[in-house]
Amino acid sequence: MVKAVVAGAAGGIGQPLSLLLKLSPLIDELALYDVVNSPGVATDLSHISSHAKTTGYLPKDDxxxxxxxxxxxxxxxxxxxxKPGMTRDDLFNINAGIVKGLIEIIxxxxxxxxxxxxxxxxxSTVPIAAETLKAKGVFNPQRLFGVTTLDVVRAETFVAEITGKSTPQELTIPVIGGHSGETIVPIFSQVTPKVTIPDDKYDALVNRVQFGGDEVVKAKDGLGSATLSMAYAGxxxxxxxxxxxxxxxxxxxxxYVYIKDIPGGEEIYKRxxxxxxxxxxxxxPNGAxxxxxxxxxxxxxxxxLLKVAVEGLQGNIDKGVSFARKTPEK
Known part of the structure; x- marks a missing residue:
């Protein structure tokens, strides 16, 4: 029996993500949690004739x-x-508190x-989660992941457009670093099958992978961000x-993981x-x-690109760790 949970299931990412998970034959029980509307989303999904049993929960009554x-x-x-003009870092105080509270319960x-x-x-939210789990004495670095797959999905899509590949998913494109702006480093030199990216398109392609989220926010005219593509990536x-x-x-x-304690990660940490x-x-089976x-x-x-990414990442990580350590438990 596999139990999967979506925290934030009634939101713009949460609903399509919950739908995709409901369709997975690998899941037996799907629990949806949010501060509003999650029982309704769960009931709606429960009418789909797939395997997973679906339930919805609100904060009340534990x-x-x-x-x-x-x-x-x-x-x-x-x-x-x-929202338009908002960086990922602008979201920090609100989302950091939400994540920390959820991790404490988990x-x-x-x-x-x-x-x-x-x-x-x-x-920053992954370091917050790690520090919170450490404080509870249950941190296992192999079981905590920051989902950066959307950066990979975008890289596959944009490279396929430039190189004329009809099936983007056939491309394997490593994307390293972090998950915002210049901390995202697409490694086009190691794409398989090998592709050739014209020199005059390289910088624009890197920028598009790094700032693809802004493209979506602008296209939605301030009414949303990347929800459907993020749900797919998740x-x-x-x-x-x-x-x-x-x-x-x-x-x-x-x-995005706690690299120093993942098997094989020590050299990456040193670098x-x-x-x-x-x-x-x-x-x-153990995760990472x-x-x-x-x-x-x-x-x-x-x-x-890596040098710039590491400089940005360090500040993001320090901010998350500091938040987790100074914020009292609820």
């Missing part, structure tokens, strides 16, 4: 505890969305759950992890100097089985 209890995997898109009632964090700013990572937990081999996806970093992660070090074969341009 709803969060009931939703998270004994969960195998928890996906957290909870928080407020970006630590108490589902300490062994695999936790997938979507809530922005991921560069599902793609969750499904891959569930398959790996069930024994599927060779499944790799970049993810970057940051505790949290996204690299391709080999997934398995191995960090794959691709930093030894970067081009000069990629090295320059």
């Amino acid at each position: 709803g969060a505890q009931l939703a998270f209890k004994d969960a195998d995997i928890v996906v957290i898109p909870a928080g407020i969305p970006r 630590a108490d009632v589902a300490p062994k759950a695999f936790i997938l964090i979507i809530s922005n700013p991921v560069n 599902f793609r990572f969750a499904e891959k992890l569930l398959k790996a937990i069930n024994g599927a081999k060779g499944l790799v996806e970049p993810s 970057t100097g940051v505790d949290f970093f996204s690299v391709p992660i080999e997934l398995g 089985e191995k960090a794959i070090n691709i930093l030894g074969d970067l081009t000069k341009k990629e090295e320059e």
Whole structure:
């Protein structure tokens, strides 16, 4: 029996993400939690003739505890969305508090759950989650993931457009670093099957992968951010992890993790100097089985992008750690 939970299930990401998870044959029980409307979303989804039993919970009557209890995997898109002119960092104070509160409950009632964090700013919310789990004595770095798959999905899509590939998903594109702006580093030199990106399009392509979220916010004319594409990315990572937990081999996806304590991550930590970093992660029954070090074969341009990314990441990480340590538990 596999129990999956979506925290923030009634939101713009949460609803389509919950729909995709409801359709997965790998999930037996799907619990939806939010501060409003989650029972309605759950009832709506429960009419779909797929395997997972679906239930919805609100904060009242210990709803969060009931939703998270004994969960195998928890996906957290909870928080407020970006608005025009708002950076991911502008979201910090609100979303940081939301994530910390949710993680405290997960630590108490589902300490062994695999936790997938979507809530922005991921560069800071994942360190907040790690510090909160450490304080509760249940931190396992192999089970905590910052979902950076949307950066990979965008890279696949945009590279396919430039190179004329008809099936973007056939491309494997490592995206390393973090999950906002210049901390996102697409490694186009290591795309497989190999592609050639014209020099005159390289900088614009990198920028589009780094700031693709702004493109969506602008196109929605201030009425939303990347919700559908993010829901797809969150599902793609969750499904891959569930398959790996069930024994599927060779499944790799970049993810933002506590790199220094992931098998294979020590060299990456020594190279970057940051505790949290996204690299391709080999997934398995324990979660993050191995960090794959691709930093030894970067081009000069990629090295320059990496340097900028690491500088930005350190501040984001410090901010998250500081928030987690100074904020009293509820």
